[in-house]
Amino acid sequence: MEYISTRNAKNLFSFKDVFLKGLAPDGGLFVPKHVPRYTWKELKSFQNLSYNELAAKIILKFCKDEFNKKEINEIIVKSYKNFRTRDVVNIKELKEINLLELFHGPTLAFKDIAMQVIGNMYEKILKENNLKVNIIVATSGDTGAAAISAIKDRDNMKIFVLHPENKISEVQRKFMTTNNSNNVFNISIASNFDECQKFVKLMFSDKNFSNSINMSGVNSINWVRIVVQIVYYFFSYFKIAKKGKKINFSVPTGNFGDIYAGYMAKKMGLPIDKLIIATNNNDILKRVIRNGIYKPLKVHHTVSPSMDIQVASNFERLIFDICDQNSDETSKLMNDLKENGEFRLNNSYLNKIKETFISESLSDKETKSVINKIYKKEKILIDPHTAVAIGVAQKINEKTSTIILATAHPSKFSDIVIKETKTKPELPENVKNILTKKENFKKLPDDLVMIKNYILDKI
Numbered sequence: 001m002e003y004i005s006t007r008n009a010k011n012l013f014s015f016k017d018v019f020l021k022g023l024a025p026d027g028g029l030f031v032p033k034h035v036p037r038y039t040w041k042e043l044k045s046f047q048n049l050s051y052n053e054l055a056a057k058i059i060l061k062f063c064k065d066e067f068n069k070k071e072i073n074e075i076i077v078k079s080y081k082n083f084r085t086r087d088v089v090n091i092k093e094l095k096e097i098n099l100l101e102l103f104h105g106p107t108l109a110f111k112d113i114a115m116q117v118i119g120n121m122y123e124k125i126l127k128e129n130n131l132k133v134n135i136i137v138a139t140s141g142d143t144g145a146a147a148i149s150a151i152k153d154r155d156n157m158k159i160f161v162l163h164p165e166n167k168i169s170e171v172q173r174k175f176m177t178t179n180n181s182n183n184v185f186n187i188s189i190a191s192n193f194d195e196c197q198k199f200v201k202l203m204f205s206d207k208n209f210s211n212s213i214n215m216s217g218v219n220s221i222n223w224v225r226i227v228v229q230i231v232y233y234f235f236s237y238f239k240i241a242k243k244g245k246k247i248n249f250s251v252p253t254g255n256f257g258d259i260y261a262g263y264m265a266k267k268m269g270l271p272i273d274k275l276i277i278a279t280n281n282n283d284i285l286k287r288v289i290r291n292g293i294y295k296p297l298k299v300h301h302t303v304s305p306s307m308d309i310q311v312a313s314n315f316e317r318l319i320f321d322i323c324d325q326n327s328d329e330t331s332k333l334m335n336d337l338k339e340n341g342e343f344r345l346n347n348s349y350l351n352k353i354k355e356t357f358i359s360e361s362l363s364d365k366e367t368k369s370v371i372n373k374i375y376k377k378e379k380i381l382i383d384p385h386t387a388v389a390i391g392v393a394q395k396i397n398e399k400t401s402t403i404i405l406a407t408a409h410p411s412k413f414s415d416i417v418i419k420e421t422k423t424k425p426e427l428p429e430n431v432k433n434i435l436t437k438k439e440n441f442k443k444l445p446d447d448l449v450m451i452k453n454y455i456l457d458k459i
């Protein structure tokens, strides 16, 4: 499979380039030149596969030039062996909703599913090519924890995680800061997530800096995260959909990564009707779908902090796709964003987007009320991100049956869950020890030079 950049469709890249670079040299995002499409007969043959078998089949399509079947199988098995469910994810058909629980990995958020695979791919690729890398990643709370869990104690790599000070939950922070691996560095920045993300992008585009430290990234723009996330759309479809019928997915969205994986699944032939973009008050995606204007505003802090994002980086991939891989057009829009703080989509692009996507947002008040109501009706505790996906799906009220992506375990956001339900969501047994372990992180001001110096000092 060949890959291209959204900003220049002419240069070709291999899976290995895509994996190691993270971002294309021209600042664009990597996408496959051609998306493979399954026939209905092939899809049906997936029906009875285990999660691991299905994952190996789908992921191999995208990285055949780097791994063979046996290697991918081994990577998948190794990645998921410590998940707390047999089939990696868990599907709950409740009275009124279908939940796809994606939080049974080591750090209790869906990001573990992709990150564990990436950790094992790194190990193999670095060893075979005799390389060392330094991973720098910004987190709104969950990416950092999932990345650290996937990369700690591995040879040939160090990881630096930037999180916004006091803007993530205590449990989120402790997942990152309580492991004392000597290849893990946590940096708490006195700012918000978008600023942390901006610093990472600036370090990447500073070629002197990024080349000198062999910088690599695992942020949500990382193509491999998207590939690995495609799998659970397929897996859950076969468990819920009735005989080839179309289905909707409601996805709590920040960087547009998880839902873009759903879009890929649809392009690959999975009978998906609508993909519901569920947002909190950071509703840039809802606004762009309403009026075609993509304009980041100030970040609001909400009860679903992993979605407190205004710049939905992966949206660039969708734009590239709907303008038929026109990289000049994509570059122009991205340049408008940079120069004028916004870009505008014409009606033909907008209508194409609306064929698949619908969006609504939920306020904090509404989100809390969903947590409370679901507890009363369904007798389960849900985290605020999942609540956004449920509340938005109910607001939109489509007739097609809908699968809700449950992206975090309620115990990761226990304060708000306790407040709304008077019930304490317990951390799973195998992670409880993080609550009492010593924390270790560096506080730095909102200052790129100081952050770079800290990193240079540690590598």
Ligand SMILES: *Cc1c(COP(=O)(O)O)cnc(C)c1O
Pocket (backbone or CB within 6 Å): 109, 110, 111, 142, 143, 220, 252, 253, 254, 255, 256, 257, 258, 259, 306, 307, 385, 407, 408
């Ligand atoms: C990261 C995250 C999201 C948003 O996912 P994107 O891929 O950035 O859209 C939603 N919920 C939780 C719990 C997350 O950690």
